[in-house]
Each structure stands twice: as structure tokens, then as C-alpha cells.
Amino acid sequence: MEDQAVCCYRHPERETGVSCTRCDRPICPECMVSASVGFHCPECAGGAHASGGGGSSGSGLRRPASTQPRTIAGGSLASDPRLITKILLAINVLVWVVVLSNGNQMINDWAMVGEWPPSDSGFAPVQGVAEGEWYRLLTATFLHEEAFHIAFNMLSLWWLGAPLEAALGRVRFLALYLLSALGGSALSYLLADASQASLGASGAIFGLLGATAVLMRRLNYDMRPVVILLALNLVFTFAWSDIAWQAHIGGLIVGTAVAYGMVHAPRERRDLVQAGTCVAVFLVILGTVLLRTAQLTG
Template sequence: MDEHPPGARGQSADARGPLGCYRHPGRDTGIRCTRCDRPICTECMVSASVGFQCPDCVRQGSGTGHGPAANQPRTLAGGAVAADPRLVTKILLGLNIALFILVKVKGDSLVNDLLLLGRANFYFGGPPEGVAEGQWYRLVTSMFLHQEVWHIAFNMMGLWWLGGPLEAALGRARYLALYLLSGLAGSALTYWLADPTQGSLGASGAIFGLLGATAVLMRRLNYDMRPVFALLALNLVFTFNPWGGIAWQAHVGGLVAGTVIAIAMVHAPRGRRALVQYGTCALVLAVTVVIVVARTAALT
């Protein structure tokens, strides 16, 4: 039996099924404002000392509690509520698209300089290149690099659809940490398991991290899990398709890291929230570094 947070009066959908958010009627939700009882989606809900409140009640000073802390609206994960809940998502979209355009202008030479590569020799007679040669930046730059239109289109659609609600629910700093660590974990697992001469690029590791985090968030809010399970299953089928060409290691690494981080983000006890959340992020980063260092030692 699922356990609701303290003071979760009226947060579950009634017998008539999910309701539409009062600010976004097209978004089904099972959460209600603890003050006015209106249905609110993840983008609109604000964490209060008791349950969640809608933006209108927060602005009107109707929140429970007293003192300055009660007047500081927080997201589900404890982050600050931003005026633009999709700002980080828009910036990440912009970075990916800008680099894609730059690749089209500069050509494959830029791709060779930035993609994820264990250890290989691109140029006859030249020195070997790759992460094993000290080019650790490739673990990060490859996360924003795309060559094909269909590749960046799929990844950016996933970033927009999944990223916006997650950014609103977690807050900017936590959401950015989730995105970057998921992508980095995907790069590290690819570096560890893939052929060192095989190049890899794309934001798929980070996107799979957002997908895992979405599943955790929907479970936390008691939403219907069937749509996200169907989406996850479809993506895993695509990942392990028999035609190859997909860096499945990045998908799996990002999915595992994103799920673990999201569990810490949305289930951390309020009194130790920061310790659990940032401690988990630090642990994921430490495991990622250990994998990279161990693989580098094996290749050199």
C-alpha cells in the first residue's frame, strides 16, 4: 500500500479518475492544492510545510506555517521555484542545437575532436587520441554532439517532453545535476564496455536518465505508470535492436544513474534532504570516476 506524505489531504484523484490541472487543463493530475483543493500538475505544484500548494495560494500568502521559511516556495525536491520552470531545459536544447549547426559548418574534423573515443588513431602517422590519452573532456563534449538530423531530433524531443516537468518538480540545480550525471555515467559505461576504437556521440545517455527519473517521479505522485513503462519498453527495444549502431551502454548507464539520483531527489526525508540528495550525486560521480580511471589504466 502506497504511503502518502504527511498532510496529503485531498491530493489523490477521486473516484472519477485524474483531473486536469487548473492552469493547464490538458494535463491530467492526481495532486490537489492543500489550501484551495484545485488540481495541480508537477509544473504548478509548490512544496509547502504541509503537502503541495498552487502558485496562486503561494502568491496570496495562504501557505501554512509562519516566519520567512514559510514564504519561500519550494519544489517537490526542495529546490527554489523559478519564474521560468523550463529555463535549464531551453539552455540545454540551445547547446545541443548550436553544436549540431557548428558540426555542419566545420565538418567531420570537429566530430573527431569531440566524440567519445577510448583510444584510436584518426590520422595516419599521427599520435593516438581518446579518453585513454588524457582527453577526458570527450566524456562531456560527446553528450552534446550529434551528426544526423534524426538523431538530434529524437533526443531533443525527449529532452523537451521529459525535461520540462522534471525541471519544474526538482528545481534548476537538482535537474541540471541529474542531466549531467546521467549523461556522464552513460559515457563512462560506454568507455568501459565498448571497443576503444569505436566512436560514440549523442545526448541519449542523459535522455535515458531523464526517462528513469520520470518513472520515479510519477511513482512518487501516484500517477498511472503504464504510459512511462510503455515508453521505456519501446526505447529499450530500440536500444537493443538487431541492426546495431546504437551505443546501448550509454542508454543503460544513463538510465541507472538517473533512476538512482531521482530516488534520492524525491524520496529524501525533509530533515536530511540536502545530505541525501547531494550525497547520492557525489556517489554516482565517484563511481563514474572509478570506472573511467580503471578503464584508462587497462588501455595504457
């Protein structure tokens, strides 16, 4: 006889393998509140918070009045757990609209270019990351040209970003997104043709995909859907010659590493480990950029 899927009591459409340690009701990442042992549902967390100042709960658990409910990664619970995802979506769409109305000028100024040799390409000979335009590593990740390109990336950002932001919290999710974007640009800068321009949020999206896999593994979810999705995206990445696969792989590696540090950090030193993970990843990205710049400038 097959086991019946267990779903979150507040979101019946979401399967979960985690239950509240106080009332034993199943809860999804959005509903999880980190506790000293396991996770609590929002109701139990609220009750523990209310009773922390004077009385005791039925299970004998007392919590300080200053204790706030937290996400699985230690982030603060927000009234809108998808705010950063919405802002990133809005920025990408706004930049795309400006690109459409402004021709190729913004692409020329913001795209990820390592170094442009003198040519009739329309780019000045001194343009590129190697010439000090490091901002291109980030600005390129908000640029799109074709409608299908931004549509695919923004749908992926919403599908992957919204639950990740709810599970990690706003600050941690934003750090994950930006580091994944930079990681994709850095690997593209290191391995791709220096005069090849690239753009798009795909590196950041692959970082979110890697982070989703880490989170699902941490929560003991069924890994098959995310593994299949990742495999399909990798096939598409290498099947088309005009896709900057370096950006995809770089974002995937960075997103996986950052997410692992966030959700597996020990509770006692969680903030320190998470910050240390982000700093370490950023230093690796910085070292990669410096190395490639030294190669190009000689």
C-alpha cells in the same frame, strides 16, 4: 462506472493524483509548492507567505517571512521553469550547426573515444579518454551528425526535460542531465570497444526518461505510459547494431538513481541527501573511468 480523470486546476490538460493540502484543488508537478505537510498550490503558498509576517491564515498555518515556495524536490520556483531545457537545446543545435560547417574535425576532437591504436583512421595514436582526454566523456554528449539523430534527441529533451525542470528546479535538473550524460559515456567507455567512437545526447535523454518514471511513481501517476515509452526505447536500442546501447543503459541507471535521491530525500535533510546522492553517483562514474583507464593502459 469508470473514475473520471482528475486534472490540475491551472493546467486542465495534465492529469494528477496530488491535491493542495490547504484548498484541496488538484495540482501538477509544475504547480506544486513543497510544504511541511504535503504540497500547496501557488495561490495558497503565496497567501501563506504573505501572512507569515504578521497575520495567520484561515487554517491557522503560519510561515516565516523568509520561506520561499519550493518545487517537489526543494528547488526554487522560477519565472521560466524551462530555461535550462531551452539552453541545453540551444547548445546542442548550435554544436550541430558547427559540426555541419566544420566537417569531421570537431567529431574527431570531441567524440567519445576510449583509445585509438596506431592506424590510418585519421585519429592520432594518443587520442582518447585513456590518454587523458577525459573531456570527451561530456563533449561527446553534445555532438550529433545526422538530422534525424538530433531531431529525435531534442524532441525528447523538450518533452521530458521541460516538466522535469519544472518539478525539480534548475540546479537539480542540470545536475540530473549532466550526471546522466556522464553515466552513459562512462558505461560506454567501460564496456564498448575502446576504438569505437560514439556521440549523441541519448544517454542523457535515457536519464531523463528514468527520472520521469521515478517522479511519476512518487506522485502516484499512472505508470503505464512511461513504462511503454521506456520499453519501446529499449527495443529500439537493442534492435539496431550501430546504437551504443551502453550509453543508453548507463544514462538510464544514473538518471533513475539521481532522481530517486532527489524526490525521496527527507525534508529535514533534503539538501544534504540530494547533494550526497549526486556526489556518490559522480564518484561511481569516476571509479568506472579510472578502472577502464587502468585496463587500457596496463
